[in-house]
Structure formats: structure tokens, C-alpha cells
Amino acid sequence: MGQKTNPIGNRLGIIRGWDSNWYGGNDYGDKLAEDAKIRKYIHARLAKASVSKIIIERTLKLVTVTITTARPGIIIGKGGQEVDKLKEELKKITNKEVQINIFEIKRPELDAYLAATSIARQIESRISYRRAIKMAIAAAMRMNAEGMKVQISGRLNGAEMARSENFKDGRIPLSTFRADIDYALAEAHTTYGRMGIKVWIMKGEVYGKRDLSPLAGMDKQQKSSKPSGSGKPNGRPNQQRNNKRK
Structure with missing residues (x-):
């Protein structure tokens, strides 16, 4: 069963938390659609900032948006000007006060979404898909990943019939719930059509x-305790600790 389900959804409540955190009453559908609109807008506006996960929390009068990125300087801007602009733009979407927290991804090679989008952009730039995928896998394994798998589907090299190819290094135990597996899907738009890239x-x-x-997993990276617009981290990054069974 682990081979057929989304690895992230399959681990929710076990080792993975939710990306949207709020109580939904009769307006549940409106809030869900608004969350999707916020994520789509941020990914489009900050396309060059290597944005990965966007976590949204809601209270009665405040919407807190937490952005994880490999390039926080682009989002913050000079003196925090860019993040202030983004906050005002999100206010128009939500009609509420918005707080923005920014976290830096220390090892982007181990982020499935960033790896998938990087492969997709290289394919759109006419780089060989085999080369792009093998480079991404090698980079992840250098950063001490235990395994990485990439599946690409579409008209590979302009072939008349679409097909799928798999590339794998290391192990990907999808049926082991305690396995911390990151998963993402990206699309490459080429002259031959659309290609799908899945990364584990x-x-x-x-x-x-x-x-x-x-914010539990992000406390080990970079946490901003100031209101939105500050863009300045507070505190030292802590070393990651794994509690191993004796």
C-alpha cells in the first residue's frame, strides 16, 4: 500500500505535521480555497527565491504565513522592503492582518520540492533529463541522504509515445512509517508537451x-520571533538530534 499512496499524507499524524493549521466551521471550503490561492500566489511571485513549504496558521483576526526557502535574502529584500510588500499583497487576498515568518533551508539538496523543480527547469532549458536527474541524485547522496528516487514521465527526448523512467540510489522504504521520506511533484513544459517529475x-x-x-522541525534551522517585515532570525541554530532506540 505504501507504493500507491502519497508518502507525506501517509505519515500525517505519525512523523509529519499539517501545512494548514486552523479550525474550519461552515466556512471550511472558503478557507481551504484561500490557502490554495495564497500558496499559488507566493510560488508565482517568488519563483526565483526557491520557495519550498508554505505553512498557514489562522486565528480570528490574524493569518500567519511561514515560508521555507533556500534564498531568504530575495524574499526579505533590502531593509525588509520586499517582505513588507508581500505582507500588504497577502492582506488584500485574506482581508486580515498577515504575519510572515521566513526560514532558511540549510540543505536544499535534501528538499524534494526544490530538487523536482530544479530538474524541471533544467529540462525546460534543453538539458538532458538523464544528466539533470543523475546530478540531483548525486547531490542528495553527498548530503548524507539514505536514498533518492526520481520518476520522469512524458515524451522523453521527443519520442512519439510517452513512457516513464525511474532512477534510484540508496533505499526508499515507503511502507515503513517511521521512515522520514520527503516527496514532491513538478512539471516541465517543453516543446514536446508536459513532463512529470516525481521525487522521493x-x-x-x-x-x-x-x-x-x-514550526517544530524549523526550530533547528532559523526562527523569526519578530512580527512580519522584520525578516531577521532570532537565536542560534540547534544541532539535529535523533533519539535512537537502545
Whole structure:
């Protein structure tokens, strides 16, 4: 069954938390559609900032948007001008006060979404898909990933019939719920049509209980405790600790 389901959804509530955190009453559908609109707008506006995960939290009068990115300087801008502009633009979408937190991804090679989009952009630039995929896998394995798998589907090299190819290094135990597997899907738009790129990255295994709160995994990277527009981290990054079973 693990081979057929989304690895992220399959681990929700076990070792993975939710990307949207709010209570939905009768307006559940409106909030869900608004979350999708916010994510689509941020990914389009910050296409060059290597944005990965966007976590949205809601209270009665405040919407908190947490952006994880490999290039935080582009989002913050000089003196925080760009992040202030983004906050005002999101206010128009939500009609509420907006707070923005920015977290830097220390190892973008181990982020499935960034890896998938990087492969897609290279294919659109007419780079060989085999070369782009093998470079991405090699980069992830150099950063101590336990395994990585890439599946590409479409009219590869302009072939008349669409097909799929798989590339894999290491192990990807999809049926092991304690396995910390990141997954993402990206699309490359070429002259021959659309190609789909799926990426699985195995980061390790999680033993014991894990904090599933939205910012739990990010406290080890970079956390901003100031209101939106500051864009300045507070505190030192902590080393990642894995509780191994004795």
C-alpha cells in the first residue's frame, strides 16, 4: 500500500505535521480555497527565491504565513522592503492582518520540492533529463541522504509515445512509517508537451515521539520571533538530534 499512496499524507499524524493549521466551521471550503490561492500566489511571485513549504496558521483576526526557502535574502529584500510588500499583497487576498515568518533551508539538496523543480527547469532549458536527474541524485547522496528516487514521465527526448523512467540510489522504504521520506511533484513544459517529475528522498528514520507542531522541525534551522517585515532570525541554530532506540 505504501507504493500507491502519497508518502507525506501517509505519515500525517505519525512523523509529519499539517501545512494548514486552523479550525474550519461552515466556512471550511472558503478557507481551504484561500490557502490554495495564497500558496499559488507566493510560488508565482517568488519563483526565483526557491520557495519550498508554505505553512498557514489562522486565528480570528490574524493569518500567519511561514515560508521555507533556500534564498531568504530575495524574499526579505533590502531593509525588509520586499517582505513588507508581500505582507500588504497577502492582506488584500485574506482581508486580515498577515504575519510572515521566513526560514532558511540549510540543505536544499535534501528538499524534494526544490530538487523536482530544479530538474524541471533544467529540462525546460534543453538539458538532458538523464544528466539533470543523475546530478540531483548525486547531490542528495553527498548530503548524507539514505536514498533518492526520481520518476520522469512524458515524451522523453521527443519520442512519439510517452513512457516513464525511474532512477534510484540508496533505499526508499515507503511502507515503513517511521521512515522520514520527503516527496514532491513538478512539471516541465517543453516543446514536446508536459513532463512529470516525481521525487522521493529518504532522510532517515524517526524513533520515539516527534513534535508535530508546524514550526517544530524549523526550530533547528532559523526562527523569526519578530512580527512580519522584520525578516531577521532570532537565536542560534540547534544541532539535529535523533533519539535512537537502545
